[in-house]
Amino acid sequence: MQDDPHLGTGNYDPATYWSARARRDAHGRFESVCVFGASEVENRCADRIQARSLLRAMRRVGIAGSRVLEYGCGIGRWASRVRGLGAEWVGVDLSDEMCERARIENPGCDAQVLQGGTRIPHPDAAFDVVYSVTVLHHNGHEAQEEILTEMLRVLRPGGTLLLMEAVGSAGSFNMFPRSHAGWIAFGRARGLEFVHSEGLHYWVLRGALASLRRPTGRAPSESTSPQSATTAPPPPRRGLVRRMVDHLDSWIDPWIQPLVPERARTGALFTFRKP
Numbered sequence: 001m002q003d004d005p006h007l008g009t010g011n012y013d014p015a016t017y018w019s020a021r022a023r024r025d026a027h028g029r030f031e032s033v034c035v036f037g038a039s040e041v042e043n044r045c046a047d048r049i050q051a052r053s054l055l056r057a058m059r060r061v062g063i064a065g066s067r068v069l070e071y072g073c074g075i076g077r078w079a080s081r082v083r084g085l086g087a088e089w090v091g092v093d094l095s096d097e098m099c100e101r102a103r104i105e106n107p108g109c110d111a112q113v114l115q116g117g118t119r120i121p122h123p124d125a126a127f128d129v130v131y132s133v134t135v136l137h138h139n140g141h142e143a144q145e146e147i148l149t150e151m152l153r154v155l156r157p158g159g160t161l162l163l164m165e166a167v168g169s170a171g172s173f174n175m176f177p178r179s180h181a182g183w184i185a186f187g188r189a190r191g192l193e194f195v196h197s198e199g200l201h202y203w204v205l206r207g208a209l210a211s212l213r214r215p216t217g218r219a220p221s222e223s224t225s226p227q228s229a230t231t232a233p234p235p236p237r238r239g240l241v242r243r244m245v246d247h248l249d250s251w252i253d254p255w256i257q258p259l260v261p262e263r264a265r266t267g268a269l270f271t272f273r274k275p
């Protein structure tokens with residue numbers, strides 16, 4: 001990305017990169033934690049799709065009265081929504097700048113930086129639910145294993161782990177996805193019971209229109225995942241039609257997710273239970 005000092009250098013250091021992203025809000029407040037360089041409407045679309053899926057899963061689990069930890073909490077965009085379900089929300093993040101924004105945007109909330117870059121500053125079995133939205137896939141596979149160990153340390157037996165991650169095989173500059181089956185195997189290898197998964201796909205209408213115009217070839221970069229667009233070139237000036245499609249996507253996508261074929265989905269929310 002032209003104006004992102006940490007992209008394209010070949011050296012992805014999560015702490016440096018995400019602290020720089022914490023200061024980004026050129027295209028609305030979600031740009032720090034959703035798609036770098038995307039418009040506010042596009043990011044709102046991603047946010048609505050994720051929210052519908054995550055909050056539905058939390059309702060299914062029943063989190064009222066629970067202590068809930070968000071790992072990689074960013075600017076705290078989920079704090080008020082989790083509290084709205086009657087739970088206590090606690091956040092941790094690698095980036096102090098992200099935690100600071102979370103505390104500013106959610107006065108009184110508990111958002112703390114990881115100790116030594118890896119340790120969650122809470123005791124063992126302190127939480128009923130631990131969740132993470134688009135965080136693990138921004139860390140290499142070895143680091144993902146270490147993060148999972150920490151998440152499971154603070155999750156009580158019988159508690160729920162929710163992971164919303166990119167699904168696919170190809171990584172990019174700061175993306176390390178796994179296949180759908182790979183994420184399930186990732187949890188099961190730690191003795192977690194796999195409960196449920198739900199696929200996600202962003203900007204459905206735009207992707208469908210683009211595929212009508214593109215007889216063969218690759219899928220458009222924006223349909224791979226919101227985060228993969230962090231490495232895409234700056235978006236061109238959007239014309240009226242494109243802006244109308246983006247607005248439409250932002251309203252209808254959360255509702256038409258079930259119509260997207262399974263193989264086209266680029267993200268998923270996984271629910272696990274700790275025995």
Ligand SMILES: C[S@@+](CC[C@H](N)C(=O)[O-])C[C@H]1O[C@@H](n2cnc3c(N)ncnc32)[C@H](O)[C@@H]1O
Nearest residue numbers: 014018033072073074077093094095098133135
């Ligand atoms: C794409 S943002 C998502 C933020 C938040 N989960 C949300 O949905 O709004 C990724 C977040 O994960 C954090 N992060 C990345 N790697 C991390 C790690 N190894 N440990 C803790 N947080 C990490 C970043 O600082 C950033 O806040």
